[in-house]
Structure formats: C-alpha cells, structure tokens
Amino acid sequence: xxxxxxxxxxxxxxxxxxxxxxxxxxxxxxxxxxxxxxxxxxxxxxxxxxxxxxxxxxxxxxxxxxxxxxxxxxxxxxxxxxxxxxxxxxxxxxxxxxxxxxxxxxxxxxxxxxxxxxxxxxxxxxxxxxxxxxxxxxxxxxxxxxxxxxxxxxxxxxxxxxxxxxxxxxxxxxxxxxxxxxxxxxxxxxxxxxxxxxxxxxxxxxxxxxxxxxxxxxxxxxxxxxxxxxxxxxx
Amino acid sequence: xxxxxxxxxxxxxxxxxxxxxxxxxxxxxxxxxxxxxxxxxxxxxxxxxxxxxxxxxxxxxxxxxxxxxxxxxxxxxxxxxxxxxxxxxxxxxxxxxxxxxxxxxxxxxxxxxxxxxxxxxxxxxxxxxxxxxxxxxxxxxxxxxxxxxxxxxxxxxxxxxxxxxxxxxxxxxxxxxxxxxxxxxxxxxxxxxxxxxxxxxxxxxxxxxxxxxxxxxxxxxxxxxxxxxxxxxxx
Amino acid sequence: xxxxxxxxxxxxxxxxxxxxxxxxxxxxxxxxxxxxxxxxxxxxxxxxxxxxxxxxxxxxxxxxxxxxxxxxxxxxxxxxxxxxxxxxxxxxxxxxxxxxxxxxxxxxxxxxxxxxxxxxxxxxxxxxxxxxxxxxxxxxxxxxxxxxxxxxxxxxxxxxxxxxxxxxxxxxxxxxxxxxxxxxxxxxxxxxxxxxxxxxxxxxxxxxxxxxxxxxxxxxxxxxxxxxxxxxxxx
Amino acid sequence: xxxxxxxxxxxxxxxxxxxxxxxxxxxxxxxxxxxxxxxxxxxxxxxxxxxxxxxxxxxxxxxxxxxxxxxxxxxxxxxxxxxxxxxxxxxxxxxxxxxxxxxxxxxxxxxxxxxxxxxxxxxxxxxxxxxxxxxxxxxxxxxxxxxxxxxxxxxxxxxxxxxxxxxxxxxxxxxxxxxxxxxxxxxxxxxxxxxxxxxxxxxxxxxxxxxxxxxxxxxxxxxxxxxxxxxxxxx
Numbered sequence: 013x014x015x016x017x018x019x020x021x022x023x024x025x026x027x028x029x030x031x032x033x034x035x036x037x038x039x040x041x042x043x044x045x046x047x048x049x050x051x052x053x054x055x056x057x058x059x060x061x062x063x064x065x066x067x068x069x070x071x072x073x074x075x076x077x078x079x080x081x082x083x084x085x086x087x088x089x090x091x092x093x094x095x096x097x098x099x100x101x102x103x104x105x106x107x108x109x110x111x112x113x114x115x116x117x118x119x120x121x122x123x124x125x126x127x128x129x130x131x132x133x134x135x136x137x138x139x140x141x142x143x144x145x146x147x148x149x150x151x152x153x154x155x156x157x158x159x160x161x162x163x164x165x166x167x168x169x170x171x172x173x174x175x176x177x178x179x180x181x182x183x184x185x186x187x188x189x190x191x192x193x194x195x196x197x198x199x200x201x202x203x204x205x206x207x208x209x210x211x212x213x214x215x216x217x218x219x220x221x222x223x224x225x226x227x228x229x230x231x232x233x234x235x236x237x238x239x240x241x242x243x244x245x246x247x
Numbered sequence: 248x249x250x251x252x253x254x255x256x257x258x259x260x261x262x263x264x265x266x267x268x269x270x271x272x273x274x275x276x277x278x279x280x281x282x283x284x285x286x287x288x289x290x291x292x293x294x295x296x297x298x299x300x301x302x303x304x305x306x307x308x309x310x311x312x313x314x315x316x317x318x319x320x321x322x323x324x325x326x327x328x329x330x331x332x333x334x335x336x337x338x339x340x341x342x343x344x345x346x347x348x349x350x351x352x353x354x355x356x357x358x359x360x361x362x363x364x365x366x367x368x369x370x371x372x373x374x375x376x377x378x379x380x381x382x383x384x385x386x387x388x389x390x391x392x393x394x395x396x397x398x399x400x401x402x403x404x405x406x407x408x409x410x411x412x413x414x415x416x417x418x419x420x421x422x423x424x425x426x427x428x429x430x431x432x433x434x435x436x437x438x439x440x441x442x443x444x445x446x447x448x449x450x451x452x453x454x455x456x457x458x459x460x461x462x463x464x465x466x467x468x469x470x471x472x473x474x475x476x477x478x479x480x481x482x
Numbered sequence: 483x484x485x486x487x488x489x490x491x492x493x494x495x496x497x498x499x500x501x502x503x504x505x506x507x508x509x510x511x512x513x514x515x516x517x518x519x520x521x522x523x524x525x526x527x528x529x530x531x532x533x534x535x536x537x538x539x540x541x542x543x544x545x546x547x548x549x550x551x552x553x554x555x556x557x558x559x560x561x562x563x564x565x566x567x568x569x570x571x572x573x574x575x576x577x578x579x580x581x582x583x584x585x586x587x588x589x590x591x592x593x594x595x596x597x598x599x600x601x602x603x604x605x606x607x608x609x610x611x612x613x614x615x616x617x618x619x620x621x622x623x624x625x626x627x628x629x630x631x632x633x634x635x636x637x638x639x640x641x642x643x644x645x646x647x648x649x650x651x652x653x654x655x656x657x658x659x660x661x662x663x664x665x666x667x668x669x670x671x672x673x674x675x676x677x678x679x680x681x682x683x684x685x686x687x688x689x690x691x692x693x694x695x696x697x698x699x700x701x702x703x704x705x706x707x708x709x710x711x712x713x714x715x716x717x
Numbered sequence: 718x719x720x721x722x723x724x725x726x727x728x729x730x731x732x733x734x735x736x737x738x739x740x741x742x743x744x745x746x747x748x749x750x751x752x753x754x755x756x757x758x759x760x761x762x763x764x765x766x767x768x769x770x771x772x773x774x775x776x777x778x779x780x781x782x783x784x785x786x787x788x789x790x791x792x793x794x795x796x797x798x799x800x801x802x803x804x805x806x807x808x809x810x811x812x813x814x815x816x817x818x819x820x821x822x823x824x825x826x827x828x829x830x831x832x833x834x835x836x837x838x839x840x841x842x843x844x845x846x847x848x849x850x851x852x853x854x855x856x857x858x859x860x861x862x863x864x865x866x867x868x869x870x871x872x873x874x875x876x877x878x879x880x881x882x883x884x885x886x887x888x889x890x891x892x893x894x895x896x897x898x899x900x901x902x903x904x905x906x907x908x909x910x911x912x913x914x915x916x917x918x919x920x921x922x923x924x925x926x927x928x929x930x931x932x933x934x935x936x937x938x939x940x941x942x943x944x945x946x947x948x949x950x951x952x
Contacts (some may be wrong), residue, residue, distance in 0.1 A: 151860070416822070442769075502781075513808060571779070
C-alpha cells in the first residue's frame, strides 16, 4: 500500500448500538424518588436540569453510546486515560499489519505555543514553520513506514516491526460510554467560554470530542442542554 | 396502606433500553484484529468462543442491559457491591415514603445451615422451624411498620423514621450493566455444577440472578452459550 | 447479649495502612511534567493548588487511606454507592451473628423536614416528637432483636433470621480509598458554605465524613487546603 | 542530547509509597466474618488461601503498591488498558520535551512469529533478521529524532513535533495499584505453565510484569503464594 497523510480525525456514532434517551434518564431518576412531588410533577426538562444542577449523577449512567474513532495514536493514548464508564477495542499492531495512514496538521492548526505551562496560548505559525512541519512529518513517516515494511518482509513479527511507527500513525478504536462518562470527557476535552472550569485540550482530541458532542446533543437533547447551561461540568 | 408480604423477587429486563448483540461484540473484536485471519474467517459462534476461552474480555463490554429489580434490602445490599460496569438508581427512603411490602421465605426455602463457614449446606427446615420463621417475620414487620407510620404521623422526617424498617423490606432499583459485568455477576451469584469455581450465593439473590440469566441468554445467545461452556467464568 | 443503643457513628483511620503524602502527589505530578518549569520551580503548595484548580485529578490517586467505620446499615448503604476508587469489606450477616447495637438519634438531631424535595430544611423537633422517635426506635429494635434471637435458637440460618433486623442496626466496615476518591466523597457527603456546589447529605453519613475529613487534613494537609480553597470540588 | 538505545525495561517499586500486607488483608477479611470460626481460628496462610480459592476478592484491595515504570510507549499503551484499581501519571509530550532514548530488542528476543492468531509461537530469528531489525530501528529512530529536534528549533510546539516520534520511544510513568488489580494484571501479562488460563503477553510488557511480580512476592508473600498455587487467577 502506498503511504497517505490525513488531517481529519473523526468519531462516528454507531446508531445501531445506542441505548437510552432523556426519557430513560428520567425513568431511572423516578425509581429513586418514587412518589416525591419533585420527580412526579416535573416534566423531563425540569427534572434533568434539577439532577444536573444538584449533582445527582447516577441517572445519567443508564444509556449507551458507541463510537468508531479514527485518529492518530497520540489521540488514542490521551482518550484511553478515561477509565470510569468507558470500554475500548482498538486495532492491534500485534494481531494485524497497520495501515500506512499518517497524521499531518492542516495549515490552520496553530503551531506555536506561548506562555507558561498550563496556560499555553496557541498561535498561528508562519508559512515557513508550517512548511517545515509538513516536510518533517512526511519524510519521517516515509522512513518509518519503509523500515516497518522491510522488517515485515524479512519475516520479523509485526509486534517487533511496529516499534518504529510514529505516534502520528492513524489507529481505529471502538469506544463505548454512557452519558455521564461522556459529559466528563467533554468537560475536559473541549474548551468553551461557558465552562465553569477552563480546559486546555489538544486540538486533535478536541476535534474528536466535538464529533461526539454533536451525536450526544442529538441523542440526548435535554441532557445536553442541561450540561451546557450548568457549566459543562459532569455531575 | 395495609402491610403485605411477598416471597417473590424479580429482575425485569427493560427491553427499550437494550443495546448490543452477539454481532456487535464480534464487530468490536474485529476492530482489534482488523485484517487478521482469525477474526475475519471465523463466524460469530467461533469468534465469541475464542474470545471467552482466551480471556479477551473487552469486546463483551460494548452492550447494555437494564433491569428493574424488586427485592428486599438485603438483596440490594449484596447486589450493589458489584461496582465495575454497573450503574444503579434505587428508591430512596429519604425522598419518598417506603411501601409496606416485606419479604417472607416460602415453605421450600431451605432454612437450616450445616457445615462450616464457606462450605455451608442448606437443608429443608421442619414445619415447626418454618412456622416460627413465618410468624417471627410477620410480627416483626408489623411492629416496624407501625412504628414507622406513627413517627411519620408525628411529623418526623422519613429519613429518621425509616431507621426501624427491616432489611426484609422490599425496595426497587434500576440496574444497568454490560455483558461482561453481567457474566461476572452471574458467576458469583448463581451456583452450577458446570462452573469452574464453586459459588455460595444466597438463595434470594440467586433467584434475581436467574431472571437476569434468562434475559441475557435471549439477548446474547452465542455469548451466553460460550459463557456456560467455558465454566461460567467472566473473561 | 443485651441490646444497646448508640447515637455515635465513627470512622477511624487505620494509621498502619496509610500510604502517600502531599510530597508523593507532587512526585506523581512531576513524572507527568518532567522538565517543565511549572512543576520544577513550584514548591509543593503551589503545585498542588495548581493541579486542583486546573482539574488535573490523576496525581491525587497515588495514596491510600483505610478507615474502620461503625455506623448503622442505612449509612453503609449510602456510603457503598461510592464505587470508583473505593474498596470495602463489611461484617456479613450470613457468616456471623450480628450484634445487638442499634442507632437512636440524639436530642439535638433535627427531626423535622421542611420544604420541597431536594431543598429540604431540617429543623429541631419538639420534645414530644423526640420522645416518640426515641420510644418507637427502642421498642421496634427490641422486638426485632427478640425475633432474630428466637429464630436463631430454633436453628434457623443467620442469613434468614436477619431479615427482620432494621436498617438502624449497627454494622462495621473497612473502607479504603485514595485522596481523589475521598475528596469526591467529601464534596457530596458534607455541606459547607464554601462549597461550589450545594450538597444535602444526611446527618449521620455527614458525621462519618467529618471524621474522615479530619484524618485527611492531617495526612495530606496541602491537598486538603487546596480542596477547601477550590470549592470542595474533586478535580 | 545524543540519541541512545536501550533493551531494558523496568518497574521499580516505590518503597515509600507502599501500604498493606498479608496481615492487613486478613484484617479486612475478618471484618466481614467477625465471630465466625473460619476467620478466627485460621492463621494467615490458611485464611488467604481460602479467600483466593473461593473467589473472595475484596480483601485483596486494601493495599497499595506504586511503581515507576520505564518502558517504550507501546508497552505503556498496553499497560494503561488496565483500568479497575489502577492509577497513572505519565511523562507528557505536551508539557515537556521527550528524551532521546529508544527501544531496540536484544539478540535473544524471539523475532519470528509462527502459527495462527492467538496461538502464536515466537522463535529466535536468524543473525540476518536480527541485523535488519537492529539497523532499521536505529536509523528510523535517528531520522525521527532529528525531525523532532528540527521542528522544536523552528519554534513548533512540542505537542505537534512529537507526532513523528515512534512508539519505541521510552516513556516513564508512575502506576499505582492494589494487590487484587496487580494479580489481574499478572495473570494476563505473564505466562506460566501453572496458570489456569493461557496468556500470550508481549515479551516487553512481560518483563515489566516480572519486575512487579518480584516486588509483589516480597511485600505480600502469603498472598503471592496463594495466587500461584491457585492457577494465577485473580479472585
């Protein structure tokens, strides 16, 4: 296969593996408060906003969203640090030969970091800086891929040969979460002026997160609305 | 409300909050082994059996089953010790008045424990023993319920008055899991001659577990088959 | 054994099963930012405050506190809903005969609940209300304990006889957590005017939590200081 | 800094961040079975073996071991898939410049994979195969490191420049677990003829695991003994 580069990352909802809804979240909450006025009289929007505002997080766990994510290894590494309420299956470099698809930033990707640790500001690079970045990525990827291929051809095991592949190599993984664990993820992996806490996500994982945020807002519109209006903090 | 006693416990699958299937488990597994012969050539039964046998547990997490459980508090206590891959919402004695429904064992419930700790054998009680059990349960429940009611009528908060209610009082909870966490639960909360490990579940939680096992075997027939044929051990 | 009542609940730190310190939290954080100015130049107080404020929660997981908790069953039930980063072992009513120690509120315990669900206000009860509460608790406990004893004497298994014991019965459990999971617990199970989020813990679990908070402030003083000054929100 | 290659991986126990012991595991178990003959009469070895054999896993969670791991990124990726009972902090390629240390297999590392997926056999490579492997690793690492350095010198942010670094680049992480989560890890990441289940760990993570196994056997000798004699299965 000939080597290709990509700047796009993506998370695609598996519509056939979706469970739950705003109504199911309300149902779970009502099991807890069976007979109480607050739960019975409130319609869904009010109840969900009440749960979010008062940090009653457990009803938001009774739903499932699964995503197929295509992103470079460095994104997968950051993503899979999310443990609670997350399940993963990723393409294995031991069991299969990886594909020659590599991540190269697009021109608009801010390349220069200013300020001190934890308060970095990213600003646009010059044409020269982008040119160097693009060139260095492409030639490093080509060299790595050739080395990988030559070792495979010499009969070296995939799990050894892949050592030379860069963290910019694309991988694919299937990630399953519930609305609560997804909100926790979104609160950390996106930034927003409306957020109660400032986050500094890396751009590439944020773009994956934004795909997931759109899918979430469609599948759980009232929960999403309450998430946003309560400072994007997971209850 | 007048007091009632029940011997039945139950777990009812919420069919509208179900996600996943044997096919989805295979799909997740195939993301991991993209391109490998083992995954591609195998049909679902073989692949699922292979995953189970070789302790590849992660593909079994991409599905959701939710149950509405009706059982006494002592069952809920044991049930909710299961943490990984489980979510719960239970009727709250703080936010709502509990209902006068109490658990009394049926005549066939073995009442007498023989042997030493961890190797108990349960045997049938005599008519006298059952009579005492039934009578003591009923009168203790009546006294507790009256005390609860009198405190509520005197204006005492529900969260204080409920102190006197026995662990045999029925509660309801909504429990959500994935196939992997469910198999772990079934391995511990049911007993079987086919099991690789001996379990000593209490009868009441086992009856709840058996309801769940039936629902599981319907929703994930090949996974269930592989679970049973591999010693009922969660991978 | 003759029946006794208690109003005290407690959590006692197991000093011999403690690991970690503010310094270890800094060490873990510095592994992540090896070589960065922020981590190297900052002394511990500044670094810990920085981590807390910017929601870098992971360094707070590298420590262990274990508590022996004595509290009624209804407290244990609420406590053990905390799953992530918590481990438990509790006295079993199946394997051992329970002890005749029961919870009765003290005179100062607010007994009357005003306001609507989720915004309850608790106010002091009258002497009459306290008298009724005390009397109803004591007689219900006596009846339950006698029924339990009579069934045990008749040869009925402990796991059946205990059905009649109230949720006000004292239990003991050994609970292990890390600083992060403890802070999450404290944020929900105590109330404070300084908190970023309002919590409505039940008084009995709050008293257990306050014991734990003291032990935490002694073992991890800088982490505790940062927890309090950042709104008692777990990062 | 000039580039260096290493074949060694390691996990070093942080002796100052250790908690728990065989005795503490027994203590936790005895809280559960207070008063029962089994727990009281048994000395530690018998009790621990009983717990392991009967899958009473919870007492094994009340302890802490922390390790500083030095290994290539591909090992870190596999390691951090362990979620339950594990905490991590890893050197960040966003916050710090990575070091030019890269993994190259030693001569004895089996290079050739035979058999079908999941039943691979690894056999020694020829001198030629090892020569190719070594040469391809070294030149790919040199090219990647130069590209990384040139981008950094051009003012490109670390989080962008690191894209070209291979998964064979060394990283460091601080990993904290409890005896139960460690046993689960060891059962999957080492292989042994005594094991109840066959595992196929990659050699590099197995070497890290073996360091951890030694530390575990020293800190929890009776627990380790029971783990081994019960088929290396985590209870």
